[in-house]
Amino acid sequence: LGGGLNQTMRRQVLLFISVLYFSSVIGQVSYSIPEEMPKGFFVGDIAQDLGLDVKRLASGKARIYTGDSAEYIELNKDRGVLLVKDRIDREVICAQTSPCALHFQVILENPMEFYSITVEITDINDNAPIFQRGEMKFRISESASTGAVFLLQQAIDLDVGVNGLQSYLLKPTDNFILRLQNQADGSKMVEMVLQKPLDREKQAHLSLVLTAVDGGEPQLSGTVQVNVNVLDSNDNAPVFTQKMYKSIIRENSPFGTQVVIVSASDSDEGPNGKVSYAILNLLDNVSELFEINRETGEVTLIGNTDFEKKRQYQIHVQASDEGGLTDSCKIIVEITDTNDNIPAINVMSKSSAIKEDVQPGTVVTMINIQDPDAGKNGNVQCYINENIPFKISSTSNNFFSLTTDSELDRETASEYNITVTCSDEGVPSLSSSVTLTLQISDVNDNAPVFERSSYEAYIVENNTPGLSIFTVRARDADWNQNARVSYILEDSSVNGVPVSSYVSVSADSGVIHAVRSFDYEQIKDFQFRVKAQDGGSPPLSSNVTVKILIQDQNDNPPQVLYPVQTGGSLVAEMVPRSADVGYLVTKVVAVDVDSGQNAWLSYKLQKATDRALFEVGLQNGEIRTIRQVTDKDAVKQRLTVIVEDNGQPSRSATVIVNVAVADSFPEVLSEFTDFTQDKEYNDNLTFYLVLALAVVSFLFITCLVVIISVKIYRWRQSRILYHSNLPVIPYYPPRYSDTLGTGTLQHVYNYEVCRTTDSRKSDSGSQNVLIMDPSSTGTMQRIQSEKSILDEPDSPLEVSFPEDKHFLHQLLVGLFSATQTTESANATCVTAIHKGQGILPNYLHFAILQSLVYIAACVSV
Known part of the structure; x- marks a missing residue:
């Protein structure tokens, strides 16, 4: 057609x-x-x-x-x-x-x-099957018998007919196979059947892939990961009292409505007998509509059901114990119909703003009501919220108008949120509402008003200039430009200085900033006035007084007034040897220019020649004896008293009090004279020790330079012998390698080494000696048994060293090698350090090695 x-x-x-x-x-x-x-x-x-x-x-x-x-x-x-x-x-x-x-x-x-x-x-095949969950987890006991069934999550395919979901695949199938069961509603329940027993000791975790396939052209599919954790033995699975439960609820039932209670029992005891319930299927948004209590099995409603969209739900519930065994049942929930079509409110025309001086009866909004229900369910009445100067009335069938009912005042209410609610006459009645926002135009008739009649603000002294101190705020009941408030610092002076040199005010925010750093000891408080002015025409304004209080900070240490500390002379307090316990020796007097607890001072005895003889009063600073003076007590007593304030952090001052324990003044004078002489003697002694150390170090380095010069001279002599075809034994430092003819040493160095007469006996065995053939290109050869060389009386070089000289030998070779490469010198010196430990005294060994390492570094540079 x-x-x-x-x-x-x-x-x-x-x-x-x-x-x-x-x-x-x-x-x-x-x-x-x-x-x-x-x-x-x-x-x-x-x-x-x-x-x-x-x-x-x-x-x-x-x-x-x-x-x-x-x-x-x-x-x-x-x-x-x-x-x-x-x-x-x-x-x-x-x-x-x-x-x-x-x-x-x-x-x-x-x-x-x-x-x-x-x-x-x-329908066309434009939707692939999908799984709501990205992963399914199972905890299965290793004792689960073959044929155990585990319900899997169903896939969702929005298409219908042949384009809808057709089949499932499960891979791999080593332990499980897939079984599908057709349901009365046409869906397929997916079950995973155990076909091979599990062994947790061999494989504690299995990872499977479930694939859902539709029948369209081209064929579409979706997958989900199935993770199986194998648990230890649990030989009794939960068993539901019924395999199928049925329930009937009304659509739009309130949240929390009980749907049904499922129950499963487990004959095991302890954790393996504790049953928990869970909803498995996510098809048809079941998990968004229903919820099950994991412990009681009570299924409750958590979403809105709609009879027009779906009349029946199938909920698959799984009961599992702590051992991982499960059982499943199905719940069929029937939804009954109710009056569920709410009136639809259509706003035909509306005003977003009106002036506050409009006349009563002015039309603000026209609305149209549509309710698809018939009879009483379609008869709609509308009303608005109370206590507002508006009313709503019906003009004709399904048409309503919203008008003003009395005079308006923007200062009382600058905006109205008018909620129009329309309800039908059904049982139960359904309603809908719409909120209309109406702005009231303003006139500039209100001046700014500060939140307080006056302000007080605090700031700690020694502040950073520019620090925010306080914020003043003023509000204007008007709207828009008429309510835009600016803040102005009024001209005034503080101690003859303009207040603008102390503080500034942000015109937009009202934030008061400190212009300078304040000192509590100089100024403790001051006040000024701030004016708030709106943006109307003409502008309106108001004033407020702000008082700034400076808070003290512990920025001054205590000052000791007595005893006075002198730089040259020694002043001492005398204590007679007949003084009793509690004898007042002297009193430390100190002051702190700070205030409050920052000026609370405490006195402590920090150091004393004899701490058991004197004590200091914690609060008054009085120094008193705490025992009877004896003849054994020293005449010279030196006390160090520390004075601390109570600030955070605390500041302190130290005073030294010299006390003479004597009965006569001449005795005191002689003792304190000796004290001065002892001090000078100790200073001279330190100077002489430093001078002696410097002289010894200089002589030691001079000797090393002389030894090195002699060695270089002998090395040159060995070069002459080398060219005269005499037997030469060159030494190569450790870690030397020249297999390709490109070694670290580019020339041959020969040197003589002296040894004791007994060393020939102690080292009579064969040794490994490095020899270089003059005609070769750098290849090293190992020659065994140097005995023939050592037996020659005219041999220019002996290479056997006693143990107490071998480390010095390696150090010197490292120094010579340093002229060519620092790496070989460092390697030889490190070897010598280990060799020398234990042979020489520690202090001499350390001094020699330290000096040689410095010389090697200098030579290398």
Whole structure:
């Protein structure tokens, strides 16, 4: 009927003329098109199928009426055909309902005619199966018997028919196989069956992949990870009292409504007998609508159910114990219908702002109410919230107007949120509401008002200039520019200085900043005035007084007034040897210019020649004897008293008090004279020790330089012997390698080494000696048994060393090698350090090695 342009389109047309009423003709036509067709896609030739002339469509002002439904089909009156107006998604329109169809009417006038049109939307495979959860976890005991069943999560495919979900695959199948069971509603329950016993000791974790496949072309699929943790033996699984539970609830039941209580028992004891419940399937948004108590098995409602969308839900519940064994059951929940269509409020026109001086009765908003229910369920009454100067009234059927009911005052309320609520007469009654926001225009009739009549702020002395001290705020009841407040610091002076040199005020925020650093000892408080001015025309303003209080900081240490500390002379307090316990020796007097606890002083005896003889009063600073003076007590007593304040952190001062324990003044004078001489003697002794150490170090380094010079001279002599074809034994430092002829030493160095007469005996065994052939290119050869060389009386070189000289030998070779490479010198010196330990005294060994390392570094540079 629709032409030959779309061969794959299935179309059925059925035309009925059943009733003639006031010259109206009623007919019905049906078409079928696939979903997702592009805009302008041909649906059907409505003029031909209804037997109408194309001119009749134009003269009768033909139009499509869809009610409240979205308009997906449009009528081309010039051609008399139906075309796709907007994208049609079958899953959005009908979800799982099949068949899916669009119902609308074609209306003509003069005479009035209307025709019912049905367009069936067929499904295409545009949705792949998906799993709501990205992972499924199972805890299965290793003692689970073969054939144990574990319910898996079902996949969701929004398509229907052959394009919907068809089958599942589970891989790998080493331990489990997949079993599908068809349900009464057409879905398939997916079960994982254990076909091979598990062994936790061999494999404690299994990772499987469940794949859901649809039947479309091309075929689409979705996967989910199945993780199995194998647990130790638990030989009793929970058992449900029923395999199927049924429940009936009303749609839109309140949250928390009890649906059903499932129960499972486990004959095990302890943790293996404790049963927990969980909802497995996520199909049809079950997990978003229902919730189960893990301990009691009570299933409650946590979402809104809609009878028009779905009338039945199947909930798969799993009971599991602590050992990982499970059992499952199914709950069928029936949804009963109620009055669930709420009135729809359409705002036709509204004012967003009105002046506060409008007259009562001014229309603010017009609204239209639509309720698809019939009878009382479709009768709607509207009302607004109370205590506002507005009222709502009905002008005609389903039309209401919102008007002002009294005079307005923006200062009392600058904005109104008017909630219009419309309720039908159904049982129970359903309602909907809309909130309209109405702004009231302003007039500048209010001056800024500060939050307080006066302000006090505190700041700690020694602050950083620019520090924020306090914020003053003023509010203006007006709106917009009339309520924009600026803050101004009024001119005044503090101690003859302009207040602007002390503080500043941010014009926008009212933040008061310190311009300078304050000193509590100089100024303790001051005050000024701040003016707040709005942005109206003319502007209005108000003033407030701000008082700044400076807080003390512990920034001054205590000052000792007595005893006075002198630089040259020694002043001592005398204590007679006959003094009793508690004898007042002297009193330390100190002051602190800070205030409060920062000026609370305490006195402590920090150091004393004899701490058992004197004590210092913690609060008064009095120095008293704490025992009887004896003849054994020294005449010279030196006390160090520390004076601390109570600030955080604490500051302190130290005073030294010299006390003479004597009965006569001459005795005191002689003793304190000796004290001065002893001090000078100790100073001289330190100087002489430093001088002696410097002289010894200089002589030691001079000797080393002389020894090195002699060694260099002998080394040059060995070069002459080398060229004269005499036997030469060159020494190569450790870690030397020249297998490619590119060693670290580029020349041959020969040197003589002296040894004791007994060393020939102690080292009579064969030794490994390094020898270089003059004709070679650097290859090292190991020559065994140097005995023949040592036996020659004219041999210019002996290479055997006693143990107490071997480390010095290596150090010297390292120094010579340092002229070519620092690496070889360092390696030889490190070897010598280990060799020398224990042979020489520690202090001499350390001094020699330290000096040689410094010399080696200098030579290398």
